[in-house]
Amino acid sequence: MNVKLIRRAIAYAVLWLLAAAFATPFIYTLYNSFMPLKYANKLVGMKEWTLEHYATFFTNEAYNVPLWFWNTLVMTGIIMLGNWIVNPMAAYALAKLNFRGKKLVLWMVMATMMVPYHMILIPVYVNMAQIGWLNTFAGLTVPFLYQCLYIFMLRQFYLGIPNELIEASRIDGLNKIGGFWRIVFPLAKSSLITMSILTFAGTWNSYLVPSTFVSSPEKYVLVVGLNSLKDAAFEKTSLIMAGVVLSTVPILLFFFFFQKQYIEGVSTSGIKG
Amino acid sequence: MNEYNAGTRGIANRGKNGQGKFAYSRLADSDAFVAWIFILPFIVLWAWWFFYPFLQSFIRSFQDVNFAALDEAKFIGFGNYAKILQDPDFYRALLHSLEIVAISVPSQAVLGLLLAILVNKKIAGQGIFRTVFFIPYIASQIAVTTVFMMLFKQDTFVTRFFALLGMKNATWFADTDYALLFVCMLFVFQQVGFSMIVYLSGLQEIPRDLYEAAEIDGASKGNQFRYITVPSLKPVIFFVVSVSTILAFQIYDQIAAISRYGALGTPAGATSTVVTYFYQHGIRYLNIGYGCAAVVLFFFVILAVTAIQKKLLDAKD
Numbered sequence: 001m002n003v004k005l006i007r008r009a010i011a012y013a014v015l016w017l018l019a020a021a022f023a024t025p026f027i028y029t030l031y032n033s034f035m036p037l038k039y040a041n042k043l044v045g046m047k048e049w050t051l052e053h054y055a056t057f058f059t060n061e062a063y064n065v066p067l068w069f070w071n072t073l074v075m076t077g078i079i080m081l082g083n084w085i086v087n088p089m090a091a092y093a094l095a096k097l098n099f100r101g102k103k104l105v106l107w108m109v110m111a112t113m114m115v116p117y118h119m120i121l122i123p124v125y126v127n128m129a130q131i132g133w134l135n136t137f138a139g140l141t142v143p144f145l146y147q148c149l150y151i152f153m154l155r156q157f158y159l160g161i162p163n164e165l166i167e168a169s170r171i172d173g174l175n176k177i178g179g180f181w182r183i184v185f186p187l188a189k190s191s192l193i194t195m196s197i198l199t200f201a202g203t204w205n206s207y208l209v210p211s212t213f214v215s216s217p218e219k220y221v222l223v224v225g226l227n228s229l230k231d232a233a234f235e236k237t238s239l240i241m242a243g244v245v246l247s248t249v250p251i252l253l254f255f256f257f258f259q260k261q262y263i264e265g266v267s268t269s270g271i272k273g
Numbered sequence: 274m275n276e277y278n279a280g281t282r283g284i285a286n287r288g289k290n291g292q293g294k295f296a297y298s299r300l301a302d303s304d305a306f307v308a309w310i311f312i313l314p315f316i317v318l319w320a321w322w323f324f325y326p327f328l329q330s331f332i333r334s335f336q337d338v339n340f341a342a343l344d345e346a347k348f349i350g351f352g353n354y355a356k357i358l359q360d361p362d363f364y365r366a367l368l369h370s371l372e373i374v375a376i377s378v379p380s381q382a383v384l385g386l387l388l389a390i391l392v393n394k395k396i397a398g399q400g401i402f403r404t405v406f407f408i409p410y411i412a413s414q415i416a417v418t419t420v421f422m423m424l425f426k427q428d429t430f431v432t433r434f435f436a437l438l439g440m441k442n443a444t445w446f447a448d449t450d451y452a453l454l455f456v457c458m459l460f461v462f463q464q465v466g467f468s469m470i471v472y473l474s475g476l477q478e479i480p481r482d483l484y485e486a487a488e489i490d491g492a493s494k495g496n497q498f499r500y501i502t503v504p505s506l507k508p509v510i511f512f513v514v515s516v517s518t519i520l521a522f523q524i525y526d527q528i529a530a531i532s533r534y535g536a537l538g539t540p541a542g543a544t545s546t547v548v549t550y551f552y553q554h555g556i557r558y559l560n561i562g563y564g565c566a567a568v569v570l571f572f573f574v575i576l577a578v579t580a581i582q583k584k585l586l587d588a589k590d
Contacts, residue, residue, distance in 0.1 A: 007494070015391045019405050022462075024431075025420045026408070032423075041429055090315040099308035105316070112323055116523050118548055119572050122555040122564045123326035123333060126340065143322035146315050175301035180311070205413035207526040212556060223415045230419045231533045237423050244416045255411045263407075267471045270516035 033242035040237035053242035062232075065246055067218065068225035075140045075210070075221055076203045082145025083199050088192065090146070091154035092180045096166060106155075112148040117208070125212060139213045140221075144203070149271060150195045157191035158184055194265035197258050202271070204251050222247040334566035340559030353566035363567070365542060366550040367574065369453060373546065374521045374578070377457040377464070382513050384461065385468025386506075392469070393476050403469075410466035414526035418459055422446055422531060425455060446531040449543040456544055459527045464520065468513045475509035476502070511586050518582060522575055523548060547571045
């Protein structure tokens with residue numbers, strides 16, 4: 001009994017220590033974001049707390065957080081819309097229709113999944129410069145309107161929908177396109193939700209692509225803007241911490257809203273989005 | 274509606290709308306036609322924004338070509354590769370990439386398992402603990418790196434704490450000895466939540482009676498962990514290790530963030546990796562051919578490491 005008690009106490013102690021270590025950056029960020037600059041990195045209580053840093057982001061043209069927020073929203077919105085259309089359609093063809101070249105297309109999807117985006121970054125950058133897509137929403141979104149990982153994921157899900165259902169719908173007068181819209185699409189809602197959540201999180205947090213294809217501040221997305229703010233005002237700890245809070249709150253709210261589906265999606269695919 | 278009615282309705286419709294409607298409905302019922310319509314958007318986007326650039330990466334890697342003079346591309350065979358393989362900076366970058374993988378992948382795999390076991394117990398505030406460990410994974414790499422850069426400056430409470438443990442009281446990301454460790458730490462801090470969640474689902478699938486039987490046989494907790502938990506989790510451990518290896522190889526955001534206005538891989542190349550190497554040459558210096566050759570090498574390094582890892586993990590089975 002005693003050994004058990006001691007073991008339990010140790011487990012608790014380790015857990016609390018680790019939790020404290022993990023929580024420290026968050027508490028630090030939140031606390032500093034509300035404190036005047038002169039108290040940066042000092043623990044002085046909350047008496048002189050202020051919202052001035054948050055206010056800066058809505059008044060100072062150089063750190064145009066509302067604009068960056070809007071840009072992020074547009075980028076994420078367009079990409080999600082594209083993925084909703086392109087991925088399910090391709091997945092349906094690969095799961096439920098017979099056509100010549102199906103094996104080849106499936107192989108293409110799976111091979112593309114294995115290639116890191118770094119591999120094509122330089123040529124994509126060059127091609128984009130040539131058609132004038134750098135610093136545009138087109139450049140930020142069009143190449144990402146599909147995701148092979150999700151085509152594959154949706155296909156696996158569609159395979160599980162019995163063919164009899166689609167055949168029955170054909171007897172009821174639906175053609176192959178109708179079979180997709182009326183039968184497969186609604187039945188596979190959960191896989192579509194998983195895809196949407198992963199796409200949203202991945203796009204919202206992405207840095208490599210938006211920082212490479214965009215160089216003018218009026219087209220920055222939040223993450224890129226935050227990074228530029230950090231570089232430009234590195235000494236203003238409290239201001240930067242307020243920026244971190246502002247840029248992270250949306251994705252945290254999103255997470256708390258879709259917690260269950262997000263965790264399920266992430267732990268099966270291993271992909272943040 | 275019964276089958277007979279449905280059938281007659283279909284025929285009636287065709288009759289009403291004439292030949293055009295009939296042709297459409299025939300097409301809309303043909304697998305091949307519908308399939309190609311459905312797959313077309315993907316094929317177009319894929320060919321345009323994946324396959325073409327993918328081929329270009331290889332072609333450009335054999336060219337001497339700069340962004341400023343794309344028309345003057347010269348075929349130089351393996352010239353770029355030869356130059357890269359003679360560049361000590363490349364080997365340094367490659368070594369750093371391997372170091373990051375070697376340090377951060379095992380540490381986050383072990384720490385993740387520890388966290389999963391701890392939060393799997395029936396304890397007060399279980400949900401809160403899980404959230405605390407998982408949240409870093411959701412935040413952007415840039416946000417987390419920014420906060421850690423503030424925390425790991427010289428003379429903050431964090432660096433002073435580590436000084437008590439025998440480390441230097443230094444600005445970690447600007448110190449050539451600590452900068453790479455700093456990057457590894459950032460990766461572990463964010464990735465460990467993912468591993469914890471994956472382990473948790475694995476732990477919950479281990480049948481309880483296995484432990485009960487072991488308890489009756491008098492097996493110690495340590496032996497239960499060694500002979501029940503670890504073997505049952507093996508596939509999960511493989512998954513965690515392979516996912517995080519790929520991600521550790523691709524680390525970019527954290528290193529870009531700590532470089533600020535300097536060249537990627539600051540301080541003094543202490544955090545250069547294969548990724549920053551190709552990015553610096555291909556995108557920042559716009560030396561397209563050279564950068565593409567570096568990318569192709571990066572691709573083969575990843576392929577090689579995944580193949581070796583697969584061999585090792587399969588052999589253990």
